[in-house]
Amino acid sequence: MQNTAYGASFAGGAFDMASFFKRPQTILRILSWIFSIVVFATITAEGYINLATASNEKCMYNDNDSACSYGVGIGVLAFIACVIFLLLDAYLPQISNAKERKYIVIGDLGFSAVWTFLWFVCFCLLASQWSKTVINDKHDVPKDAAQAAIAFSFFSIISWGLLSYFAFGRYKQGLTELNQDYNDPANDHTSPYPPPHASSGVPAGYQQSPFSNQGPTAGEYQPPAY
Secondary structure (H helix, E strand, O other): OOOOOOOOOOOOOOOOHHHHHHOHHHHHHHHHHHHHHHHHHHHHHHOEEEOOOOOOEEEOOOOOHHHHHHHHHHHHHHHHHHHHHHHHHHHHHHOOOHHHHHHHHHHHHHHHHHHHHHHHHHHHHHHHHHHOOOOOOOOOOOHHHHHHHHHHHHHHHHHHHHHHHHHHHHHHHHHHHHHHHOOOOOOOOOOOOOOOHHHHOOOOOOOOOOOOOOOOOOOOOOOOOO
């Protein structure tokens, strides 16, 4: 049971890099990592513009600094999380304790689900503020950068949603494997030595008296004594 639960059927085995990078979950993490870089790097590099009438910089999304700050914050945290969970995915098969693997899988599921929602909020916020942005001579807004951040925010919703799906599947698989690996000895009919009372019909704890009754039983014929 300790060696098969929560996606670690080869616990203690050698790390196979080729098969690891072919896993759908690994590919999705790398894509999510790239998407997060595009979002926060684009906003950081080109998301703030100088106004002709002011010395300070404003966010290119309708001069809403909160929109730019939110996109950068979500992107940076997603970037760090992708790196951490990639390392945990590589290290998971080496963990022999099923409880520790369970905590990692639950953490992956919870974080992926939360970040799917946060990316959805980021996409809606950036798209909404971009639709309200007025472009004129005073606002030299880099359209390509603004639209790229919005597009990759949408792609991140899909990638993190799929990560949540795979994490939930791994969690359910772990629960199933834990239940299948444990068999109650009293109900285990595959054991070569079942309990003595399992098939004899005799109640548990009953021991037959060493002195059996040698007298005649009811209804048995006894010849007359002369």
